[in-house]
Amino acid sequence: xxxxxxxxxMSVSVIVYLALGVSxxxxxxxxxxxxxxxxxxxxxxxxxxxxxxxxxxxxxxxASSVSGAVAHYRxxxxxxxxxxxxxxxxxxxxxxxxxxxxxxxxxxxxxxTVSLMYVIFLGVVGTIILVEGINASxxxxxxxxxxxxxxxxxxxxxGLPFKMRFPRSKLYMSAVPPVIIGMFIGCMSAIMGIGGxxxxxxxxxxxxxxxxxxxVGTSLFQIVFAAVVATVLHAVENxxxxxxxxxxxxxxxxxxxxxxxxxxxxxxxxxLRVLLGAVVLLVAARMAFELVLPPDDxxxxxxxxxxx
Amino acid sequence: xxxxxxxxxxLVVALAGQALAETAQEGIEADASTRQVAITSSFxxxxxxxxxxVQNSVQPSPEAGTYDVIxxxxxxxxxxxxRKKSRVGGIWINTRSMRFASVPSYYAIASTxxxxxxxxxxxxxxxxxxxxxxxxxPIAHSRTEATDPAELKSFKEALIRLKENERVYIKSDFxxxxxxxxxxxxxxxxxxxxxxxxLTAHVYLFKEGQMLGEYDSRVMLQREGVERYIHETAxxxxxxxxxxxxxxxxxxxxxxxxxFRKPA
Numbered sequence: 001x002x003x004x005x006x007x008x009x010m011s012v013s014v015i016v017y018l019a020l021g022v023s024x025x026x027x028x029x030x031x032x033x034x035x036x037x038x039x040x041x042x043x044x045x046x047x048x049x050x051x052x053x054x055x056x057x058x059x060x061x062x063a064s065s066v067s068g069a070v071a072h073y074r075x076x077x078x079x080x081x082x083x084x085x086x087x088x089x090x091x092x093x094x095x096x097x098x099x100x101x102x103x104x105x106x107x108x109x110x111x112x113t114v115s116l117m118y119v120i121f122l123g124v125v126g127t128i129i130l131v132e133g134i135n136a137s138x139x140x141x142x143x144x145x146x147x148x149x150x151x152x153x154x155x156x157x158x159g160l161p162f163k164m165r166f167p168r169s170k171l172y173m174s175a176v177p178p179v180i181i182g183m184f185i186g187c188m189s190a191i192m193g194i195g196g197x198x199x200x201x202x203x204x205x206x207x208x209x210x211x212x213x214x215x216v217g218t219s220l221f222q223i224v225f226a227a228v229v230a231t232v233l234h235a236v237e238n239x240x241x242x243x244x245x246x247x248x249x250x251x252x253x254x255x256x257x258x259x260x261x262x263x264x265x266x267x268x269x270x271x272l273r274v275l276l277g278a279v280v281l282l283v284a285a286r287m288a289f290e291l292v293l294p295p296d297d298x299x300x301x302x303x304x305x306x307x308x
Numbered sequence: 309x310x311x312x313x314x315x316x317x318x319l320v321v322a323l324a325g326q327a328l329a330e331t332a333q334e335g336i337e338a339d340a341s342t343r344q345v346a347i348t349s350s351f352x353x354x355x356x357x358x359x360x361x362v363q364n365s366v367q368p369s370p371e372a373g374t375y376d377v378i379x380x381x382x383x384x385x386x387x388x389x390x391r392k393k394s395r396v397g398g399i400w401i402n403t404r405s406m407r408f409a410s411v412p413s414y415y416a417i418a419s420t421x422x423x424x425x426x427x428x429x430x431x432x433x434x435x436x437x438x439x440x441x442x443x444x445x446p447i448a449h450s451r452t453e454a455t456d457p458a459e460l461k462s463f464k465e466a467l468i469r470l471k472e473n474e475r476v477y478i479k480s481d482f483x484x485x486x487x488x489x490x491x492x493x494x495x496x497x498x499x500x501x502x503x504x505x506x507l508t509a510h511v512y513l514f515k516e517g518q519m520l521g522e523y524d525s526r527v528m529l530q531r532e533g534v535e536r537y538i539h540e541t542a543x544x545x546x547x548x549x550x551x552x553x554x555x556x557x558x559x560x561x562x563x564x565x566x567x568f569r570k571p572a
Binding site: 002003004009060063068109116231232234239243244246247250255257258291294298300303 | 347348349350351352353386387388389390391392393394395398399400401402405463466467469470471473474500501503504531535538539542543546547549550551552553554556557558560561562563564565568
């Protein structure tokens with residue numbers, strides 16, 4: 001069965017994209033990540049113009065993170081004040097990112113920028129997750145517990161202005177770091193079409209030193225709103241959101257996510273992290289190869305105003 | 309007597325000339341099988357049939373090859389950028405580009421034999437018949453854009469090759485066939501990714517390198533039904549479109565979470 005996509009302007013097999021949605025959903029349910037970092041490259045690989053892939057993935061992030069965010073909110077695992085402060089930065093960053101996409105598409109560097117950012121971020125984050133996962137599983141085998149975090153220590157961050165109290169996280173700190181982190185993530189998500197949880201979570205743990213129990217909920221809370229804004233901005237600024245493609249992927253994704261989370265509960269946390277790190281690194285490696293290997297054709301076409 | 313012979317000769321020549329002129333008044337009539345092609349959600353490409361007849365055909369049989377017919381179906385002209393990658397510090401980056409002010413978004417050509425055998429370059433250029441003769445006007449824009457003629461040629465060739473790979477430039481050297489002394493037909497493929505917009509079909513009649521006639525026809529290619537509604541909303545009311553997408557996404561995410569909720 002095939003469907004004609006109104007924005008991508010191409011006829012695609014529904015089964016293929018449904019299967020893609022299910023697999024991405026499975027992984028996101030398994031690892032507790034949005035999975036858009038896998039979705040965007042796979043969509044471009046299947047021939048969807050990369051600007052459409054990025055914008056449509058943003059809407060996929062909304063669907064895949066909203067249920068998690070609601071679940072965490074119900075359990076009281078969301079520091080709303082911190083989330084809102086980060087969201088403020090994130091919205092500014094998203095706007096910057098969407099504008100950057102527009103400029104980069106005109107200049108012809110959009111695909112390159114996306115690929116480079118994927119290689120760098122996924123490479124670094126994948127390595128961190130993998131190494132940590134391996135260390136953690138070693139420690140578990142050795143019978144030691146995971147290291148406890150030092151609370152209330154921020155070092156150089158202490159000197160920054162605009163101090164605020166975050167009662168839920170039991171933190172008294174400057175609003176500058178969360179705003180900057182939010183801005184950075186927002187900009188990155190808009191360009192890469194991802195939620196950014198895999199960068200946001202480590203940043204919240206290691207830079208903001210938030211309690212681990214609140215990190216996932218707060219990041220999901222922030223990501224949902226940022227992705228909503230990114231989707232609308234992409235629709236307005238670039239006109240590249242394909243609603244039909246989004247629906248196919250979302251339907252597959254929500255089904256896959258349920259199976260993923262069932263399997264996820266049966267695996268150990270450390271093993272999951274090693275697996276996730278490996279998957280992230282694989283994607284980064286694939287994109288790096290694409291940049292380095294000679295392309296099939298050194299020439300490419302782009303329409304001046306719109307879809308590349 | 310002499311004067312009489314002269315007059316007779318003049319008369320004969322004039323009569324013969326008139327007779328010749330009468331038989332040589334060949335013309336062309338043609339049309340496309342479909343005037344309207346609807347792009348709906350189930351659109352997977354289609355074909356249009358272009359057919360026509362040579363008026364006052366002197367062709368003894370369909371295989372005689374007295375006439376040559378060329379069918380060109382063109383989409384709306386649009387600006388396009390061709391980019392070229394080269395290796396910079398180990399990675400492949402777009403370094404050169406060439407901007408064309410207007411290039412047909414779709415170009416299908418079918419003929420009774422290769423167009424270069426049918427007519428000479430000047431005629432083909434004048435009517436933009438054939439890939440090598442399509443009008444492509446480059447515009448210089450920035451310093452990274454190509455200006456050198458050899459480079460320009462390589463960009464043009466790349467443009468045609470890429471468009472052919474996308475199946476929006478189609479050439480069929482023996483795609484027009486005569487089915488009678490005067491009747492001919494050609495099928496033109498419209499791929500699933502055909503650019504939406506009006507198409508113009510030109511049908512040219514040639515005899516011994518001379519163009520005897522031309523016939524033009526329009527084919528409308530437009531979105532219909534849901535496709536049209538979605539596209540129009542996305543283009544003219546993007547904010548609403550974005551909002552609806554987000555609501556659908558959030559709604560399905562929440563619905564799934566609710567439907568699959570583990571019994572607590």
